[in-house]
Amino acid sequence: MGEGDEMRYARFDSVEGLLQRGRGLGAVRAVQDPHVAAPFVHDAIRRDWRWDGFDERSRYLAGLVRDLRLSPAPVVELLSGDERQCGRAVDVLELLALEGGDEAREALRSHVREGGALGTRTGVGRRALACGVVGGPGRGRAATDRW
Structure with a gap:
């Protein structure tokens, strides 16, 4: 592997x-x-x-x-991988963050602060931004985004 x-x-x-x-x-x-x-x-x-x-x-x-x-730690490590690995990691971490995964949420926020993109593949990150996972304060999780 x-x-x-x-x-x-x-x-x-x-x-x-x-x-x-x-x-x-x-x-x-x-x-x-x-x-x-x-x-x-x-x-x-x-x-x-x-x-x-x-x-x-x-x-x-x-x-x-x-x-x-x-642990989402191995997934978080993929944020520094190639574009495709990073995109897959963002997809998975975004869903974990929307379900209340603090480690995933903080990893995505850190990724954005360090200049990482959330939209590298398929509009990834729009759901996270809309639900406040990586956006500003005051945005809550939308019930319709549960998976």
């Missing part, structure tokens, strides 16, 4: 392979042993395992980080 590793899918019936493919069964099996699944979840955020750009995984991956009670 190192940075320079060639990307090859793990077996289709393994936790790692299921998570790489974004399968619901992967989430079910990950909950059974979060400690074993943690590096696979973080790797699925770090690398883009999708076959096309239409497969949206940020909610799936943010849900795994939340449900498995994983």
Whole structure:
């Protein structure tokens, strides 16, 4: 799972392979042993395992980080990665912040203060700005933005 590793899918019936493919069964099996699944979840955020750009995984991956009670620290580290890694990290952290994740919220705020972009991929950050995750004070979370 190192940075320079060639990307090859793990077996289709393994936790790692299921998570790489974004399968619901992967989430079910990950909950059974979060400690074993943690590096696979973080790797699925770090690398883009999708076959096309239409497969949206940020909610799936943010849900795994939340449900498995994983530290968002490895995701925060991706903010300093390449543009695609940063974009995937922003997507996941934004959703975690909207659910009340203080560490994710502070990471996004710090990222913006240091000059990082929130709109690098797909308008990422509009929801966070509108709900006050990274904007000024006085903005609350919108109930419709729950995932």
